[in-house]
Amino acid sequence: MNREDIYFNNYWKEVKNKYKSCRIRAVLTKNQDGWQLYSLFILFLDEVITQQPDLIYNDIQLIDRIYPIDEGLNKMEILNEEKKIIIDGIEYVLDQYRFHLEKRFYWKNDLEIEWPFIYNEGDIQGVNHPNDDETLFIKPKLPYFSSIENAIMKWYGLRIDRKNRMGGHNYRLKYIIVMPFYSVKIDKIKINNSNIEIRLQVYNNEYDRYILKYEYGVLNDLYNGEIPIENNTISIPIKSIPETMHIIIFDILSNLLSDRFNHYGSHTTQEEKIEYNIDEINIDYYIQNGENINTEFKQKYPKQDNEFLETISAFSNTSGGIVLFGVDDNGSIIGMEGPINEENIVNIINEKIDPSIEVNVKEIIKEGKRIIAVIVHEGDNKPYYIRGGTAYIRRGSTDKKASRSEIEVFFKNISNSAIFN
Numbered sequence: 001m002n003r004e005d006i007y008f009n010n011y012w013k014e015v016k017n018k019y020k021s022c023r024i025r026a027v028l029t030k031n032q033d034g035w036q037l038y039s040l041f042i043l044f045l046d047e048v049i050t051q052q053p054d055l056i057y058n059d060i061q062l063i064d065r066i067y068p069i070d071e072g073l074n075k076m077e078i079l080n081e082e083k084k085i086i087i088d089g090i091e092y093v094l095d096q097y098r099f100h101l102e103k104r105f106y107w108k109n110d111l112e113i114e115w116p117f118i119y120n121e122g123d124i125q126g127v128n129h130p131n132d133d134e135t136l137f138i139k140p141k142l143p144y145f146s147s148i149e150n151a152i153m154k155w156y157g158l159r160i161d162r163k164n165r166m167g168g169h170n171y172r173l174k175y176i177i178v179m180p181f182y183s184v185k186i187d188k189i190k191i192n193n194s195n196i197e198i199r200l201q202v203y204n205n206e207y208d209r210y211i212l213k214y215e216y217g218v219l220n221d222l223y224n225g226e227i228p229i230e231n232n233t234i235s236i237p238i239k240s241i242p243e244t245m246h247i248i249i250f251d252i253l254s255n256l257l258s259d260r261f262n263h264y265g266s267h268t269t270q271e272e273k274i275e276y277n278i279d280e281i282n283i284d285y286y287i288q289n290g291e292n293i294n295t296e297f298k299q300k301y302p303k304q305d306n307e308f309l310e311t312i313s314a315f316s317n318t319s320g321g322i323v324l325f326g327v328d329d330n331g332s333i334i335g336m337e338g339p340i341n342e343e344n345i346v347n348i349i350n351e352k353i354d355p356s357i358e359v360n361v362k363e364i365i366k367e368g369k370r371i372i373a374v375i376v377h378e379g380d381n382k383p384y385y386i387r388g389g390t391a392y393i394r395r396g397s398t399d400k401k402a403s404r405s406e407i408e409v410f411f412k413n414i415s416n417s418a419i420f421n
Helices: 003-018 069-082 148-155 280-289 306-317 342-352 404-417
Strands: 021-031 034-045 060-068 084-087 090-093 102-104 117-123 174-180 184-191 195-202 210-218 221-228 233-237 244-251 256-264 274-276 295-298 321-325 359-366 369-376 392-395 398-401
Touching: 021 069, 021 084, 021 148, 034 069, 034 084, 034 090, 060 069, 060 148, 069 084, 184 244, 184 256, 195 210, 195 244, 210 233, 221 233, 280 321, 295 306, 306 321, 306 342, 306 369, 306 392, 306 398, 342 359, 342 369
Parallel strands: 034 174, 184 274, 295 321
Antiparallel strands: 021 034, 021 060, 084 090, 102 117, 117 174, 184 195, 195 233, 210 221, 210 244, 244 256, 321 369, 359 369, 392 398
8 A cells, every 4th residue: 555545544534424425516528429527526525415406508517416425435435546536327537636635724715615624636637628618508597607617616616716716717627626624723813912812613612632832923032832722712821912923723633733824914814814903012013123015104194195095005905014103214103193093094094095995093102102003904806096096006115106017917816806606
């Protein structure tokens, strides 16, 4: 038995009892030799679901099959040993199949799967792409799709996600095998000046088999530790709000990594999971490190709104950041004067940035002086304009008008994401 066979058998030994059914969805196309497997999506589930009616067109079929878990696992064993998948008694050869596991921990993904999952993909070879997409899906009483990519996205239940979307073209001539890792997952992380609160979802309340390990950085210091999981909430005491943070959850019975979270400063690919309150403790970090791609100082509120809206636009179109009003270019705390407050700033941003962008604004007292901090997240709907004006991007510590080619890139990304839903 080779290494991959051992890995395959050991993996199923650990997880097979958590699955109850296996769904196989496939796209078949017709040529002179008959029906051929064009795309394949295998999903293991912890529930039994209802099989959907097939969509059968003249030269293409979208099929759905639900199998009991034992039959689904048997199909995986045949695939692993003989490199073929059997659907309705017909064998489809997958010459390029190799059992390997790629763990995905992202909150957002194309597949409507909120648990971390194990992912296996490869190419389907020897199959030709249909010549005429526009006429493939014209048949009375059946849905119309303008392309095979759109049909795949819809049939596999994929969602539009501009930042992380793999895209329908990535499922053409591919087999995709997804095994959700029903164990434990990180739902939410809340940070304040004294602790990191981590909210978990633990499958079947099996708390005693998991341990959480963490590492976070503040200025030039690094802190780490581990905590046994005893309930759905973990609290990590901290000395200051972290600039970087790494969290993993480890299954001590199976020696498998169950979930992880990585946070780098003001930017994270999992920003939906994190909430934090800004106060004077972590303001020290930004002041000490000066202005950069994610940090902007404003000594006072400018006479013209656009002077700071350029930065809001730039942060939204780049990688997010923080604006500190009441701090001069050298990092000295001057303090804010006048009537401007959090509500004023939020209203101005809502009125003058298009499309709308969510920001967090907080007033801070530091050294007896008033600072207003504006946290801007990287947007999902770029480009962000100053209403009636232009869009900006961040380059180093300056805001730069987005060039025509940069604007075209933004719109190209939007176009690539605009699929039939």
